[in-house]
Amino acid sequence: MKRSIERITVVGTGSWGTALAAMLSREHEVTLLCRSKEEAEKLSTTRRNERFLPSIVLPEQLYITADPEIATSQCPLVIMVVPSVAMRENIRLLSPYLSENHIVLSAAKGFEPCTELRMTQVLQAELPGIDPKNIGALSGPNIALEVAEGKPTTSVVAFPDEQVAMRVINALTTKTFRIYGSRDVVGVEIAGALKNVIAIGAGAIDGLAAGNNAKAAFVTRGIAEISRFGIVQGANPLTFAGLAGIGDLIVTITSKYSRNRWVGQEFAKGRKLADILSELHPQVAEGVETTRTAWKMAQELAVDMPIIEQTYKVMFEGKPVHEALIDLMNREPKFES
Numbered sequence: 384m385k386r387s388i389e390r391i392t393v394v395g396t397g398s399w400g401t402a403l404a405a406m407l408s409r410e411h412e413v414t415l416l417c418r419s420k421e422e423a424e425k426l427s428t429t430r431r432n433e434r435f436l437p438s439i440v441l442p443e444q445l446y447i448t449a450d451p452e453i454a455t456s457q458c459p460l461v462i463m464v465v466p467s468v469a470m471r472e473n474i475r476l477l478s479p480y481l482s483e484n485h486i487v488l489s490a491a492k493g494f495e496p497c498t499e500l501r502m503t504q505v506l507q508a509e510l511p512g513i514d515p516k517n518i519g520a521l522s523g524p525n526i527a528l529e530v531a532e533g534k535p536t537t538s539v540v541a542f543p544d545e546q547v548a549m550r551v552i553n554a555l556t557t558k559t560f561r562i563y564g565s566r567d568v569v570g571v572e573i574a575g576a577l578k579n580v581i582a583i584g585a586g587a588i589d590g591l592a593a594g595n596n597a598k599a600a601f602v603t604r605g606i607a608e609i610s611r612f613g614i615v616q617g618a619n620p621l622t623f624a625g626l627a628g629i630g631d632l633i634v635t636i637t638s639k640y641s642r643n644r645w646v647g648q649e650f651a652k653g654r655k656l657a658d659i660l661s662e663l664h665p666q667v668a669e670g671v672e673t674t675r676t677a678w679k680m681a682q683e684l685a686v687d688m689p690i691i692e693q694t695y696k697v698m699f700e701g702k703p704v705h706e707a708l709i710d711l712m713n714r715e716p717k718f719e720s
């Protein structure tokens with residue numbers, strides 16, 4: 384029987400890393416790893432992350448450092464909470480300090496743009512000394528601010544090995560954070576990445592005031608596309624009906640805090656991508672890059688993904704949102720499945 388995990392390291396000080404570290408540290412021993420000494424000093428002294436989560440006080444017991452060796456030496460569980468595009472550079476910085484006993488969990492929702500790899504695949508490639516059964520993903524309906532405020536939240540932890548998943552579930556569970564296990568790493572990661580694209584489209588539907596019928600249809604057909612995309616890559620179809628799939632879609636298409644949904648709303652006003660992203664900066668909307676990657680992968684895998692295609696055309700080819708909606712409505716009649 385493996386020992387329980389007594390310390391957790393959270394890597395990344397955007398809104399999700401800060402929220403997870405703050406919430407977990409109320410019941411567990413947690414270290415938050417910052418990118419620079421200056422940032423670590425600022426967060427330690429002010430006990431706030433003014434840039435990404437200004438309303439939350441960081442608990443006194445949360446240990447904050449910029450030293451990767453200190454952050455990982457006594458912490459068997461490392462949670463990587465950085466944008467997907469930065470996952471590889473971040474794990475490269477940490478890899479000299481990680482041993483075969485470490486468990487590494489990705490909390491990012493996206494693909495690596497140039498390689499089309501999922502985050503656990505990036506981690507495996509950069510951590511050859513760690514058994515792949517100790518590399519997993521966390522995903523679910525998890526708006527950072529609500530998590531940090533201690534509002535009731537559920538999530539999914541996926542590892543190839545059930546025992547590892549159970550150890551991580553026990554390490555991360557709190558009174559307000561209930562976690563379910565999964566062995567479907569592929570499905571959980573694909574669900575988390577692709578739901579952001581659907582949320583952008585749903586935001587555009589909100590922006591057009593096209594109605595709730597349209598939004599319900601978009602989301603339901605969106606999950607059908609995500610399922611097709613996942614199944615050809617070996618995912619369990621049931622994962623897409625669970626918290627990491629439909630659960631995360633529901634929160635992302637309804638929350639006023641979702642950055643992806645906001646991006647879609649702004650497209651409906653006729654704004655350009657560069658303009659929208661510069662207003663969002665320094666925050667990220669992962670769905671933008673995921674749209675590009677998913678549309679490329681859909682063609683390579685020969686998966687029918689009309690919603691992803693139209694979202695791509697709006698985002699990267701300047702197609703007006705209302706025209707994309709008309710084209711979706713006027714496709715050939717077909718059976719639902």
Ligand SMILES: NC(=O)C1=CN([C@@H]2O[C@H](COP(=O)(O)OP(=O)(O)OC[C@H]3O[C@@H](n4cnc5c(N)ncnc54)[C@H](O)[C@@H]3O)[C@@H](O)[C@H]2O)C=CC1
Nearest residue numbers: 395396397398399400465466469491492526527665666667
């Ligand atoms: N914010 C949320 O509610 C949730 C976010 N996620 C996922 O978590 C990942 C991180 O997103 P957020 O924390 O929301 O980002 P964010 O949009 O709050 O912040 C992104 C910024 O974090 C900064 N950053 C801080 N530490 C960094 C590091 N070590 N490496 C690179 N950049 C660093 C960069 O300036 C970057 O622009 C994304 O994949 C996102 O989809 C997942 C669940 C919930």
Ligand SMILES: O=C(CO)COP(=O)(O)O
Nearest residue numbers: 523524525526641642643
């Ligand atoms: O992943 C999220 C909720 O589960 C956060 O969504 P946004 O990145 O759109 O804010």
